[in-house]
Amino acid sequence: MMTGPLFDIAVAVARIAVFFAFCFGLVVVMTWVERKGAAYIQDRRGPNRADIFGIRAWGLFHPLADALKFLFKEDFIPDNAHRLFYQMAPMFSLAPAILGIAIIPFGPDVTVMGRTIALQIADLNVGILYLFAVSGMTVYGVVLAGWASGSKYPLLGGLRSSAQMLSYEVSMGLSLLGVFMVFESVRLSQIVAGQGGLLFGVLPKWGVFVQPLGFILFLVAQYAEANRTPFDLPEGESELVAGYHTEYGSFKFSMFMMAEYLHMVVGAAVVATLFFGGWQVPYLGGAGFLFPGGFAVAVPPALVLLLRLGAFVAKVVFFAWLYVWVRWTIPRFRYDQVMRLGWKVMLPLSLLNIFATGLIMLLLKG
């Protein structure tokens, strides 16, 4: 039997290890899903050649082959680059993405050996503000890469991205204020708990149903923050070769890739948490299902826990896939369109959303 502090440390380490492994595992799978998804959307077969002892497994070994390739390529620094900043940039890109993992609640509280354990690495008082703080740091990776490469296309990519990320950060923050107002907290654990109830006795009280406009605005802002199509101007290959990471090769390039995919995974987890109930399963309480109309099905506690963890994973995987789906469906914006959308559409709409939410809440409370 473990004692107090030792138990706490073991729990903390286990939580970090499990969720970190989940996120990075999903990153690896996502690189495969991206290529395979692109292929099927474009009516191709996609990567299917890498094999281990003749087993191809639908090209699932391609991420492994990619990683090996990146590891064994020459680590090259261009002559014009600022050596130190050039090497720092990929770290600046990857570190904030990793830090974002910490506040996602990936399951309900569980009781182990008489102790209640929250399945969340850190339940901070500032909640989602922490995520804004660390994700605001990503811009330095991009900007620094663009500037330190000592080459024109990366510089243009870096400039574009800094303007774009600053613009959409504003709408991203404002689009969530409605969620905070409805669930009366910025803590992710409490927002998830608040989404367990029912709306009008039928609909689950998920963020997407109480804040439909907020959801759309947040999703769009997130795509812009992650530099994903249709907002991938910073690396628009038809104009800027590869944008800010043009001059990067080998493992440094793969760090940028990992950062991008990790942003997708964390972003998907945040959308699932804030707007789709996180680990909540509709109509499932601690003792089992209770459907509207009084129809009840008893479910053992262990199965409830499994269902909830499964629901969280399914939601995250779906929203990660949505990134891929959107990328290969919608063409890239022009730069002035991105700016106009950010400042003249997203910002007024998110302010309107706050006003409307406040008004409705005021009327409902009477």
Added chain:
Amino acid sequence: METVLFILFGAIAVCGAIMVVTRKSPMASALYLILTLFAVAALFVLRQAHFLAAIQVIVYAGAVVVLFVFVIMLINVPEDRLPVERATTTRVLGVIAAGFFVLESAVLARRYWMPKGPAAEVGTVEAVGRALFTDYLLAFEITSVLLLAAVIGAIALAKRKT
């Protein structure tokens, strides 16, 4: 434990600040500024001012310094062509100001070296929000009007045709 962390982050903040003003490359200065801002945010967390820490990182490290970096990139002066500072008056004034700063910090440090005991719950999101919308409502509203005026002023300046 808290004292150790305080000294650690305090040292990082001070060293970072010194590096900001002594580095020749503007980009290096900007990056050291981020380090300093982070260290100060850590000091806020040590005093249970979580909200302040998050806002410090979001606003200063995440937005203000990004604008600095943006300008540095746009101007992009090669390091060997940076102008050499020769203003003797500025240096003399700087030394005098630094002297005053050291004196003041010494006086302050003697009186309030480090707050004793656990910090009160005034720095959480809930507490800051309540204080802003009750006790300090007038100041809050006046600040927002001031910011609005600044925004309008900035737009008016940017639109002016010369």
